Amino acid sequence: MAGDGGPDGPGAKGGWRRTGSLDEFLAAAGPFLRSRPALHTVALTVTDGLVRRGLDLYGDEPPRFGWHEAPGEVPAALLWTPPFAPMLIGGDEAAARGLARVLAEAGGPAPGGIGARVEQAGAFAGEWARLTGRAARRTFRKRLYRLGALTRPTAPPGRARVAGEGDRTTLERWHDGFAADVGLTVGFGAAAWADAGLARGGIRLWEDGGLPVAMAVATPPAAGAVRITTVYTPPHLRGRGYAGAVTADLSARIVAGGDEAVLFTDSANPTSNGLYRRLGYEPLADFAEYAFGADPKSP
Template identity: 35%
Template sequence: MAHVEFFDDPGSFLDAAGSHLQQDPVLTTVVSSVSHQLLAADRRGETRGEHPRWWAVVREGDDVGGVAMRTAPFAPYWLYVLSMPETAARALARAVLDRGETVTAVNGALVASGHVADEISRATGGGVKIHEHMRLWEVTEVVAPELPAGLLRQARSEDVDLAVTWWNGFAVEAAEQAGSEPLQEGESMEADEMARRIDEGLIWVWEDQGHVVHLTAHNPPSFGVARVGPVYTPREARGRGYASAAVAAVSRRLLDEGVRACLFTDQANPTSNKIYEAIGYRPVEDMVNLVIR
């Protein structure tokens, strides 16, 4: 029988699940990176929000069968579920409902998320609808694209305001390109947080003739894996190869530093999928965003 243990503290969760997460750090990149980022925020003394914030380890016997988390600070406060056996996924769903929580969205690994959403919908009488089919990609050898005019550079303090605007506009415009609506409200990037990421060397821009025309970011490595994104080019600068060149260069830098590089795409967005495959990214696993109503 599967047993679910919940954690309110990212450090305790990482102590319990770290070895499991490290078995395949690309597949577990979101849980690992979010956990490490929130652990760092706690250590900086940042205030926790009022939203649900927990991690779960599902054990079958003494072994960790899977992990999940609910940490998004914005509606619909979705569950993020990694691969696990069906028995573990359904036990997780029942345990969440037993906590008295309302769940209207689940995302993560395709099969496991489906089992969790199905179990919740059975209990609540709702139906499950696919909102997005996502795909996780990894690159091990970058294929250099044709370079556009300009150059890649690390973002600087004078780029903060523009970077904040583009970061906050990314989700809406990405959904438009895929012909869908954003699933979530989205967490607004603030200037002080962007400045911190710039100081840490996590934000890159492409500059052409003195103008910043593109932004590519990545998260700090967790268990040796960095996730690239968001990748944003404003409408007026698209179609000139900036995204391909920037993502290729940033990915190559990560690989040269001994860090594995991965990213997510919406399968309904043919442009981004084509770009990343052309520079060497290869599919790892299909993911899904599910809505329960």
């Protein structure tokens, strides 16, 4: 599938072009993604990982890409890295419904869901349900924040430091604890996640009494933005200010490096939303994820 709007013929369908070529996708949609690095942070870090580590980064099934064309611009893009659901980046509700129609008519593997800004995700999910008869259920709603002026909290006892190889067992355990807390698959398995974070020096720990008590993780910089992920404190150590301290430390380092700091929260979690607002993070956009039920035509 290359630059085709479908698996077989040339040209765009419904304004959408699809391809299996990462190079072709980045040539067409890369300027659009880089035009708003904070808002497009996930797409930028995912494509950066695919460039650096190969198209099999997330599994054996090849990624799929696409972009929506309008006169003189690319206002939306599709990034689908199985086994994860497709991401729709940008566009309006009409473009979202158009993408649902294109994928429904394309044949081949059907998406198990969709992730996009709230309005676009809802439009895609509604159209997909109408076309396929598969029920659409919203599974997650999250808010993207961008750091304004950092306000450091009163620091708890201890200090921040970069994680090292000696922290591997703790990191892998905390990775799984974070995944259980949020109820989501967090990228790779714990060992591969720790490998990548340690290799780039992107995991910050707060240490108290010589022991790590909290962590925050930074993605590699992409087009001038760095996303903080996997902020975690073990349950028996919560409520002591460790998460705020390590997040503030990592945020300050990102800004000092000349990048914007961004992060996501679960919109329904008042604790995390309150914490990041106190640190100076400001809401940028709301996103939703939907899962699709089984095909009613299946045996």
